[in-house]
Amino acid sequence: xxxxxxxxxxxxxxxxxxxxxxxxxxxxxxxxxxxxxxxxxxxxxxxxxxxxxxxxxxxxxxxxxxxxxxxxxxxxxxxxxxxxxxxxxxxxxxxxxxxxxxxxxxxxxxxxxxxxxxxxxxxxxxxxxxxxxxxxxxxxxxxxxxxxxxxxxxxxxxxxxxxxxxxxxxxxxxxxxxxxxxxxxxxxxxxxxxxxxxxxxxxxxxxxxxxxxxxxxxxxxxxxxxxxxxxxxxxxxxxxxxxx
Amino acid sequence: xxxxxxxxxxxxxxxxxxxxxxxxxxxxxxxxxxxxxxxxxxxxxxxxxxxxxxxxxxxxxxxxxxxxxxxxxxxxxxxxxxxxxxxxxxxxxxxxxxxxxxxxxxxxxxxxxxxxxxxxxxxxxxxxxxxxxxxxxxxxxxxxxxxxxxxxxxxxxxxxxxxxxxxxxxxxxxxxxxxxxxxxxxxxxxxxxxxxxxxxxxxxxxxxxxxxxxxxxxxxxxxxxxxxxxxxxxxxxxxxxxxxxxxxxxxxxxxxxxxxxxxxxxxxxxxxxxxxxxxxxxxxxxxxxxxxxxxxxx
Amino acid sequence: xxxxxxxxxxxxxxxxxxxxxxxxxxxxxxxxxxxxxxxxxxxxxxxxxxxxxxxxxxxxxxxxxxxxxxxxxxxxxxxxxxxxxxxxxxxxxxxxxxxxxxxxxxxxxxxxxxxxxxxxxxxxxxxxxxxxxxxxxxxxxxxxxxxxxxxxxxxxxxxxxxxxxxxxxxxxxxxxxxxxxxxxxxxxxxxxxxxxxxxxxxxxxxxxxxxxxxxxxxxxxxxxxxxxxxxxxxxxxxxxxxxxxxx
Ligand SMILES: Nc1ncnc2c1ncn2[C@@H]1O[C@H](COP(=O)(O)OP(=O)(O)OP(=O)(O)O)[C@@H](O)[C@H]1O
Ligand SMILES: [Mg+2]
Numbered sequence: 001x002x003x004x005x006x007x008x009x010x011x012x013x014x015x016x017x018x019x020x021x022x023x024x025x026x027x028x029x030x031x032x033x034x035x036x037x038x039x040x041x042x043x044x045x046x047x048x049x050x051x052x053x054x055x056x057x058x059x060x061x062x063x064x065x066x067x068x069x070x071x072x073x074x075x076x077x078x079x080x081x082x083x084x085x086x087x088x089x090x091x092x093x094x095x096x097x098x099x100x101x102x103x104x105x106x107x108x109x110x111x112x113x114x115x116x117x118x119x120x121x122x123x124x125x126x127x128x129x130x131x132x133x134x135x136x137x138x139x140x141x142x143x144x145x146x147x148x149x150x151x152x153x154x155x156x157x158x159x160x161x162x163x164x165x166x167x168x169x170x171x172x173x174x175x176x177x178x179x180x181x182x183x184x185x186x187x188x189x190x191x192x193x194x195x196x197x198x199x200x201x202x203x204x205x206x207x208x209x210x211x212x213x214x215x216x217x218x219x220x221x222x223x224x225x226x227x228x229x230x231x232x233x234x235x236x237x238x239x240x241x242x243x244x
Numbered sequence: 245x246x247x248x249x250x251x252x253x254x255x256x257x258x259x260x261x262x263x264x265x266x267x268x269x270x271x272x273x274x275x276x277x278x279x280x281x282x283x284x285x286x287x288x289x290x291x292x293x294x295x296x297x298x299x300x301x302x303x304x305x306x307x308x309x310x311x312x313x314x315x316x317x318x319x320x321x322x323x324x325x326x327x328x329x330x331x332x333x334x335x336x337x338x339x340x341x342x343x344x345x346x347x348x349x350x351x352x353x354x355x356x357x358x359x360x361x362x363x364x365x366x367x368x369x370x371x372x373x374x375x376x377x378x379x380x381x382x383x384x385x386x387x388x389x390x391x392x393x394x395x396x397x398x399x400x401x402x403x404x405x406x407x408x409x410x411x412x413x414x415x416x417x418x419x420x421x422x423x424x425x426x427x428x429x430x431x432x433x434x435x436x437x438x439x440x441x442x443x444x445x446x447x448x449x450x451x452x453x454x455x456x457x458x459x460x461x462x463x464x465x466x467x468x469x470x471x472x473x474x475x476x477x478x479x480x481x482x483x484x485x486x487x488x489x490x491x492x493x494x495x496x497x498x499x500x501x502x503x504x505x506x507x508x509x510x511x512x513x514x515x516x517x518x519x520x521x522x523x524x525x526x527x528x529x530x531x532x533x534x535x536x537x538x539x540x541x542x
Numbered sequence: 543x544x545x546x547x548x549x550x551x552x553x554x555x556x557x558x559x560x561x562x563x564x565x566x567x568x569x570x571x572x573x574x575x576x577x578x579x580x581x582x583x584x585x586x587x588x589x590x591x592x593x594x595x596x597x598x599x600x601x602x603x604x605x606x607x608x609x610x611x612x613x614x615x616x617x618x619x620x621x622x623x624x625x626x627x628x629x630x631x632x633x634x635x636x637x638x639x640x641x642x643x644x645x646x647x648x649x650x651x652x653x654x655x656x657x658x659x660x661x662x663x664x665x666x667x668x669x670x671x672x673x674x675x676x677x678x679x680x681x682x683x684x685x686x687x688x689x690x691x692x693x694x695x696x697x698x699x700x701x702x703x704x705x706x707x708x709x710x711x712x713x714x715x716x717x718x719x720x721x722x723x724x725x726x727x728x729x730x731x732x733x734x735x736x737x738x739x740x741x742x743x744x745x746x747x748x749x750x751x752x753x754x755x756x757x758x759x760x761x762x763x764x765x766x767x768x769x770x771x772x773x774x775x776x777x778x779x780x781x782x783x784x785x786x787x788x789x
Contacts, residue, residue, distance in 0.1 A: 048689060050685055050688060050689060073691045073692065073693050074691065075691075076688060076689055076690065076691040077690065077691030078691075079689075080689075081686075081689035081690075083682055083685065083686065083689075085680075085682050087680070087682035087683060087685065087686035088686075089683070089686070089701055089705075090705065090781065090783065090784045091704050091705050091708060091781045091784055100690075100700060101690035101691060101692065104692065104696055104700060105690065105691040105692060105696070133781055133782045133783060133784075134783070135781075135782055135783020135784065136782055136783065149690070150689075150690070153690055153691065333745060334741065334744060334745075334750060337748060337750065338545070338750065338751070341544055341545050342545075355748075357746065357747050357748040357749075358748040360546045360548070360748065361545065361546055361748050393644060393648055395732075398729065398732070398734070398738060398741070398742055399741055399742045399744075399745035399746065400745075403742075404556070404557055404558060404746065407558045408557055408558045408559075411558055411559045418647050418648045418649075419648075420648040420652075420732040421732045421734060421738070421742075422731075422732050423729060423730045423731075423732070427730070427731075430628065431732070434628060434632075434643070435643055435644070436643050436644070436648065436651075437648075477544065478544060479544070
């Protein structure tokens with residue numbers, strides 16, 4: 001479904017991705033973790049080309065997204081993206097946030113789009129908030145709306161960049177629950193997160209990134225109990241120490 | 245409408261309370277302060293203007309200086325100081341009224357509206373309102389302006405006359421009201437108007453400034469006459485007598501002819517332009533029989 | 543000061559037909575509004591396009607808009623008016639020139655020039671406000687818009703501009719008031735707007751304080767109404783929690 005072939009990325013002199021090779025298959029849930037600044041966000045943002053790359057190729061669902069001839073708007077419509085800071089449109093109501101792109105990008109008719117949006121809001125447990133504005137919602141509620149907004153485009157893949165790290169602890173659970181349901185429905189997902197509980201329970205595979213390289217890939221159980229690489233061990237130790 | 249009127253009434257009461265009366269006469273004031281304040285213009289060529297950017301010169305200014313001489317004699321103050329105060333068409337009346345300026349001599353028309361606010365000296369000049377046009381335009385007189393674009397300067401008697409003529413005789417003229425005389429002439433020169441209606445003296449002034457003065461001509465039967473006068477405060481007969489007498493003496497002695505030719509038929513500063521504007525019969529008449537009446541009162 | 547007040551002056555005949563001086567003020571106000579409103583609409587459209595251009599990744603578009611702003615903001619308004627009224631028509635094709643200078647009624651050609659002048663001048667100022675508004679938005683907004691498949695035009699139309707405009711309503715209000723004040727340059731090319739009619743009345747009647755007092759009152763009432771209009775717009779489009787935009 002997603003394939004990275006020897007992907008390199010520089011920010012000016014900074015070599016952020018150093019020859020990444022990775023494959024995510026249909027229906028798979030892959031968790032990406034690694035220390036801060038290691039390039040996780042950059043990596044996931046290259047999938048729908050919010051970041052361009054300097055070398056290598058990325059394929060999504062049989063399309064070479066790094067080919068200049070590729071229609072990026074069409075591609076992005078097929079790939080949902082959930083941001084750390086939600087990025088809901090503050091001037092639109094919850095319902096409008098969700099229906100805007102189906103109507104404008106896919107040309108869906110308004111009534112159908114609203115019906116679909118309410119269905120999605122029911123799934124994330126927020127149908128009663130359809131007329132609220134983003135500023136009137138808690139962080140966890142906003143992130144659930146953001147997920148519904150991504151799903152409204154009926155994407156083949158969902159990408160998550162630290163979807164819970166901007167949330168108060170008591171709200172993390174409600175968002176992870178929605179993501180878990182989504183995974184169980186068979187969605188292909190690539191998730192940057194440090195939520196190990198989620199990784200253990202939901203992920204098919206954990207990918208550990210450091211200094212722009214994939215250092216280790218493993219089944220969650222074996223990654224957490226028996227990491228191979230020193231840097232992965234050190235990372236896990238820090239993660240498990242309270243007050244890291 | 246009712247609201248406006250009530251608002252205006254309130255303003256009247258407020259201003260009546262605020263306006264203090266000028267207690268003493270101008271001569272007393274000059275005597276006390278040792279200074280006479282002369283109002284002048286910056287660009288009323290050749291009446292009152294700044295040739296070097298600092299001190300005023302001009303036909304009206306020369307007459308103004310005649311008055312200063314008379315005041316010196318009258319008050320026996322040979323060392324009387326002269327202070328200049330630049331005025332514009334908007335500020336000249338209030339500045340005379342509130343005592344900032346003692347005597348304004350420029351190119352101010354004596355008319356009934358203004359007589360309600362200030363007093364006028366005997367007339368110092370008389371103009372007729374005529375047309376400036378190119379020699380090839382075919383315009384000889386006002387009736388030739390039917391259906392044409394005609395420019396005049398905003399806020400002048402010419403503008404009012406032109407508009408009234410247009411309405412009364414249904415001439416179908418397009419009347420352009422330009423900001424000042426220079427711009428009116430620009431409208432004429434750039435082909436936006438075929439003729440420029442204004443005081444003849446001012447038309448000669450613009451003509452003299454033109455790139456090619458020979459291409460233009462002042463024409464048409466004067467539609468009105470206007471008498472220019474110096475402005476002073478109302479109800480000050482002592483000062484008015486000094487002013488009038490000084491001007492009349494200049495007329496009587498024939499010195500006025502020298503002053504006239506200096507400004508209207510010789511090159512004038514700063515550029516040495518010659519207006520070539522011979523003295524009109526109307527002005528000769530005014531010099532012979534000086535009056536402080538406005539043209540409409542005659 | 544021995545000034546003769548006469549507030550009835552506005553109801554006196556001007557000597558032209560059956561007009562009274564108040565008619566001059568009314569017609570002046572009409573021209574002021576006609577100039578300012580039309581110029582404002584054009585300025586908003588052009589200014590928004592330029593403001594968007596300034597934020598585009600396309601270097602050529604951005605520097606064109608930047609150059610435009612420099613030029614139109616730094617050349618004095620009066621100079622610009624003279625260029626549009628006296629200079630530009632001289633470079634039109636012969637036929638158009640005759641049409642513009644002679645066949646068109648002088649008020650019409652003056653009106654066109656002053657509207658073009660004010661619109662282009664104000665567009666430069668609107669452009670800067672729009673640019674500031676767009677740049678004040680969090681980066682995540684454009685990323686979110688692109689991520690759902692919007693193209694650039696859709697992103698500006700549906701996500702960035704609606705937010706940017708809400709943020710910049712207060713500075714736009716002051717530009718809106720400015721264009722009314724600036725519309726008085728129209729009198730320089732013979733369009734008798736409110737200030738010109740005021741000066742004219744003052745000149746003809748020698749009742750300048752009455753004339754300028756009335757003008758002050760009219761400008762004041764006009765300004766209050768415009769501010770009222772803009773705050774009504776602001777209330778209409780207000781969104782909870784979006785005062786001042788970025789969080
Ligand atoms: N737009 C940019 N311009 C220049 N450098 C950037 C840019 N975005 C990221 N970087 C740098 O690239 C490196 C990788 O950043 P990235 O955001 O991908 O890391 P991350 O693994 O997501 O970190 P975190 O866990 O803190 O989110 C960092 O050193 C960062 O400073
Ligand atoms: Mg990150």
